[in-house]
Amino acid sequence: MLGVKLIIFSLIVIKVTANEIKTECREFSGIPPSNLTSPSLLADLKVELVTWEGMYLLNISWAINIDASIEYLNATRILIESLAVPYHCEYNPPLATANITGSKQIWFHYLINTGSGSEFIQAANIPLAPKGICYKGVSIIVPTPKPLDVKTRTTQVPPVYSTASGLGQEAVDLTSIVIATFGCLASLIVLSCFYIIYKRFGAKLAISSSFKGCHPSPMLPVPVLVVYPAENSAFQRAVVALAEFLQWQGGCRVAVDIWQQGKIAELGPMRWLTEQAKAANRVLIVSPQAELPISYPSHLPNDCFPTPSIPASAQDLYPLVLNMVVSHAKSSRDLAKFWVVQLGDQQQYKRCGNLVPELRACKTFCVMKDLNKLCMSLHEHAQENIRISTQILKPGIVYSEKSVETLREAVEMIK
Incomplete structure (x- = not known):
């Protein structure tokens, strides 16, 4: 069960494409930049539940206005209430140089696994404007996942894609899936070693006194x-x-x-x-x-x-x-x-x-x-x-x- 959860969690690093535009979302713990010359606000923000083998994933969708201000767009910032660090989604190539003529808006989608309960998602284009409201927010209730029999599980992964106006969907890069799967297996081995060390030598070896940080969080913030x-x-x-x-x-x-x-x-x-x-x-x-x-x-x-x-x-x-x-x-x-x-x-x-x-x-x-x-x-x-x-x-x-x-x-x- 732990390995399955880790494999699902690794899907957050998979790249998605739309009209030859790739978005790569990564953790960003600093303060986002702001500038007088900033892109326009997000045209829209939507969040939908996606079920996969008894688990609930969030499909975060946002629309970018195709106007003169996209030349200043560096990334899109996504804040997820239950996750510790925000995400920055960068575009390659930049939208200002991409072949998107004739489109008024372009949609991007990002699939991610979170906990259950009330979830609040915010998103804004980077750099932020120095004045005014920059973020759009959406609330959603994530149900508690139902456990499934291991025999009924498959190796199929949920589709992760990004689309533009009038364009079709593209499949997930299989190479990224293989890399993410092997990474999760390695993580599972490391976590197992940590647990064995803890059971044998005690929790003091697992949490070093030299760490600077808050006390471990409970199951809910x-x-x-x-x-x-x-x-x-x-x-x-x-x-x-x-x-x-x-x-x-x-x-x-x-x-x-x-x-x-x-x-x-x-x-x-x-x-x-x-x-x-x-x-x-x-x-x-x-x-x-x-x-x-x-x-x-x-x-x-x-x-x-x-x-x-x-x-x-x-x-x-x-x-x-x-x-x-x-x-x-x-x-x-x-x-x-x-x-x-x-x-x-x-x-x-x-x-x-x-x-x-x-x-x-x-x-x-x-x-x-x-x-x-x-x-x-x-x-x-x-x-x-x-x-x-x-x-x-x-x-x-x-x-x-x-x-x-x-x-x-x-x-x-x-x-």
Whole structure:
């Protein structure tokens, strides 16, 4: 069963073609580039379920507008909520040089395996525009796969293809399938060796103390709500960098207003905050800059994710969450749900004054100093029930130095 899952998972590296245009999707853990000369928005984004031998795969489809702006298109960025790292899909040859005259749109498809449950997929063309909304998003429910008898399984793989307007489908490159299959077999052997070592010598050999990373994730990401004051664009970028780090590297499922503007508009700030706080294991309240008073300016810069504009909801949510902390102050158990995160130098905060009175009783972390401690604390409730197979296979256990440096640079920009 494990080998079959690994073979399916390897399909994410298979290339697909359309009208002699190849797309190669690879993991990308850094901040995507932005430019004033950027391509137009995606024309459309669709996600459909594909069944294969009792498993559910996601067929992610996106449409590119064929206009003058495609000369600036470098890639398409795909964010999948349950996966630790986003994907960048590059085009070869570039669409600006491809023979696609006469077409208004061209569709591309990408097949990938994910877990079950609610899934949220976002996509945008790269480089991102410095202003405005760049991403399209689609939600889908992935059912739990039904186990099948091994005897009923076949060696047939699901079709992976990309098509353009008026063009037919092309089959998957068989060479890529063979390479992916042998790669999975080798991975299965390595994982078996890890398990034997663990059973013989203990978990300490499987997880070295020299690794820098969060504590192993449970079977589902830890739900976390992030609330922050409306300060300035540099502070906003640091908050988004922290949220993205926890989402893609920290094994968390982050709820933050910048990613749920439509939901906030539908429910209103107070109801949205109440529902998200109730569903979250922890509410992370980002402390305002110590050297500046909390302010809510009437005009705020409108940057694009991951350097987004400061949404108007931030002006309402921060005072509301402070009132929520005060209402829970009488119960130490309820108050323990609220943590404070300071962005910047801890000595700088001490020099410029203490926290606002509402937050002084909350547990406090200083990023970047306490980043590893923060991640481990978010997962500490599941420490005793994590098996070695989960530690090896689950993404987001050990975060990369590049992702840490990206967050560090965003925090440094506040100064």
